[in-house]
Amino acid sequence: MKTNSVDLLIKADKVSDYVPIVSVITNLIDLFQKCVVLRLKQKADISKSRYYTHLQQKSLPRCIVLLIPVVGNIIVGIYDFATRKYNNRGVVLAAVQQNGLALKYASKRLKDDKEVVLAAIKKNGRALKYASKRFEVDKEVVLAAVQQNGRALKYASKRLKDDKEVVLAAVKKNGRALKYASKRLKDDKKVVLAAVKKNGRALKYASEQLKGDKNFILVVVQWSGLAFAYASEQLKTDKNFILVVVQHNGLALEYAYEQIKADRGVVLAAVQQNGLTLEYASVQLKADRDIVLAAVQQNGLALEYASEQLKGDRDIVLAAVQQNGLALEYASEQLKGDRDVVLAAVQQNGLVLEYASEQFKADRDVVLASVQQNGLALEYASEQFKADRDVVLAAVQQNGLALEYASEQLKADRDFILVVVQHDVLGFKYANEQLKADKNFILAVVQQNGLALEYASEQFKADRDVVLAAVQQNGVALEYASEHLKDDRGVVLAAVQQNGWALEYASVQLKVDRDVVLAAVQRSGWALVYAIVQLKSDREFINQ
Numbered sequence: 001m002k003t004n005s006v007d008l009l010i011k012a013d014k015v016s017d018y019v020p021i022v023s024v025i026t027n028l029i030d031l032f033q034k035c036v037v038l039r040l041k042q043k044a045d046i047s048k049s050r051y052y053t054h055l056q057q058k059s060l061p062r063c064i065v066l067l068i069p070v071v072g073n074i075i076v077g078i079y080d081f082a083t084r085k086y087n088n089r090g091v092v093l094a095a096v097q098q099n100g101l102a103l104k105y106a107s108k109r110l111k112d113d114k115e116v117v118l119a120a121i122k123k124n125g126r127a128l129k130y131a132s133k134r135f136e137v138d139k140e141v142v143l144a145a146v147q148q149n150g151r152a153l154k155y156a157s158k159r160l161k162d163d164k165e166v167v168l169a170a171v172k173k174n175g176r177a178l179k180y181a182s183k184r185l186k187d188d189k190k191v192v193l194a195a196v197k198k199n200g201r202a203l204k205y206a207s208e209q210l211k212g213d214k215n216f217i218l219v220v221v222q223w224s225g226l227a228f229a230y231a232s233e234q235l236k237t238d239k240n241f242i243l244v245v246v247q248h249n250g251l252a253l254e255y256a257y258e259q260i261k262a263d264r265g266v267v268l269a270a271v272q273q274n275g276l277t278l279e280y281a282s283v284q285l286k287a288d289r290d291i292v293l294a295a296v297q298q299n300g301l302a303l304e305y306a307s308e309q310l311k312g313d314r315d316i317v318l319a320a321v322q323q324n325g326l327a328l329e330y331a332s333e334q335l336k337g338d339r340d341v342v343l344a345a346v347q348q349n350g351l352v353l354e355y356a357s358e359q360f361k362a363d364r365d366v367v368l369a370s371v372q373q374n375g376l377a378l379e380y381a382s383e384q385f386k387a388d389r390d391v392v393l394a395a396v397q398q399n400g401l402a403l404e405y406a407s408e409q410l411k412a413d414r415d416f417i418l419v420v421v422q423h424d425v426l427g428f429k430y431a432n433e434q435l436k437a438d439k440n441f442i443l444a445v446v447q448q449n450g451l452a453l454e455y456a457s458e459q460f461k462a463d464r465d466v467v468l469a470a471v472q473q474n475g476v477a478l479e480y481a482s483e484h485l486k487d488d489r490g491v492v493l494a495a496v497q498q499n500g501w502a503l504e505y506a507s508v509q510l511k512v513d514r515d516v517v518l519a520a521v522q523r524s525g526w527a528l529v530y531a532i533v534q535l536k537s538d539r540e541f542i543n544q
Contacts (some may be wrong), residue, residue: 010054017062018077020070027066030055033388034063057108093119100124100148103131119399125149128156142166150174150198153181164235167191175199178206189216193223199233200224202345208232214241218248224250243269250274258282267291275299278306300324303331325349328356342366353381367391375399378406393423400424408432414441421449428452443469450474453481467491474501476507492516500524 016026022044022178033055041052041314041522061537066072092110095102100123103111110116112132114442120127125148128135135141136157143166145152150173153161160166162182168178168191176196178186185191187207195202203211212232220227228236228245235241235258243266245252250273253261260284262268268291270277275298278286285291287307293316295302300323303311310316312332318341320327325348330445335341342360347354350373353361360366362382368391370377375398378386385391387407393416395402403411410416414433420427428436428445435441442460445452450473451460460466462482468491470477475498478486489506493516495502500523503511510516511530521528 006049006051012423013054013058017066018073020073023066024069027063030058031060031063031067034058035197036059036158050101053112080134087402089113091115092116096120096127097123098126101130104129106130107247108132114138114141117141120236120413121145121146123212125152126155126359128152129154131155131294136160138164139166143169146170146177147173150177153177154179156180161185164188164191166375168194168425171195171202172198174206175202178202181205183207186210186430192216193220196220196227199224199231202226203230206230211235218244221245221249221252222450225249228252229255231255239263239266242266246270247273247279250277251280253277254278261285263303264288264291268294271295271302272298275302276300276305279304281305283307286310289313289316295318295498296320296327297323300327301330302507303327306330308332308439309457311335314338314341318344321345321352322348325352326355338364339366343369344502346370346377347373351380354379356380358382361527364391368394371395371402372398375402376405377401379404381405383407386410392416393419396420396427397423400426401429403430406430411435416440418444418448420456421445421452423448425451425454429455431455439463439466442466446470446477447473450477453477454479456480458482461485464488464491468494471502472498475502476505479504481505486510488518493519496520496523498523500526501530503530506530 016022024435093105100120103120126271128145142156150170153170167181167185175195178195192206238529250270253270267281275295278295292306292310300320302319317331317335325345327344329460350370353370367381367385375395380396392406417431450470467481467485475495478495491504495517500520503520
């Protein structure tokens, strides 16, 4: 049939659905073609014919209802009116772009529209479930779906579940998509390894042959100890093999049999690879001094899984806190009161001061060691040290934000704040508000460090004297100036003369000012990237 004739025939069939008596005749013909003719046609032939595609999309219940004169037309009319929005391409396209699963409510015609389907699956790959069946074999569509959601592979055709490119894309997005791959690809080392890299549990869906392949399992457990849970039973009872496995990934011990977890050689190898493996050792081995010592030397936090007796062993606890200060939390109460242990812990991680007893929070050496390692540990020091100039200065030298925890007296000390700003401008953020409202003090601060302008009030960010002093010390402080002063030629010139990169923060008008841009470029050639396009392409200017 010619295209015009086909279009006319399809349109006539659609219109006749609303015409009593005529609809009975046309739908009898449609039923015959759907039940007899279409069954004799090949799928390829149907997809090539717009008329046969139209017939295939027309539902059987609709044809049957329309065999009832008048009443059938009324029912179909009401249904079409109620569902008209689901047949509106623009509405459905907008909906699936917001929520791919909205494709579920689209009309059959739009579920067969490739652009609509692609828009839906790009938002949510699982929308493939609601697309026309013909898209299950469309590689472009399925590939787009699994790249968005690997588990969309479930809705692909059998052929595409056996397509290595498609399956690899799926498992790289979601390892457990391996569940839907073909039997052949579940036995493919490259595919299974890609799946396990994404999710160790994916080995559950691999072939039995791969689950029992020693060399392959050794590669797999390097990526995920969890994968060992799905290795063959034969491998999980092979002590020599497990010994090799835990040397690659100690955490694989979790999935070994209990008798293996009680084997000293295997457990020692496991904790040497990952101290936290101590959690899965037998009760007896958690009380074995050599094993626990090896575990905490690899990861101090393994102390959590040691026996109560060994949590009170000074040498073991010292080894643990030296590796990770936070291990102090798991030490016995007696050792939490041991000065050497606490000092070793805070030297490794100053924030451990939080877990120390009040006695050590008031110990000058311990507090100093803490704040020198992490200035924010000042939060946990006793009040006396929050007012101690030397201790607080040591803290802000390590991290300016530590000033937040200093005493109000020090936050209001002009000389002290000036010293703080020299070390770390962030400290100025927590200076006393009364000081921050003093123009003379602000001037002194920005002369020490122009970037302190960031923490000044809006009043001073718009004060020409303050901003000028700030940009003269550090041109980039222009970023924090008011919009009005970013358009002040004198201020901007001072900024770019100190640092050409300050041109980035100048107003649009000044980015085309030849003198300003020239001053910036002379200070830093690359500052030209912030000039307005006209100047960038001005040869006379460039040659200057």
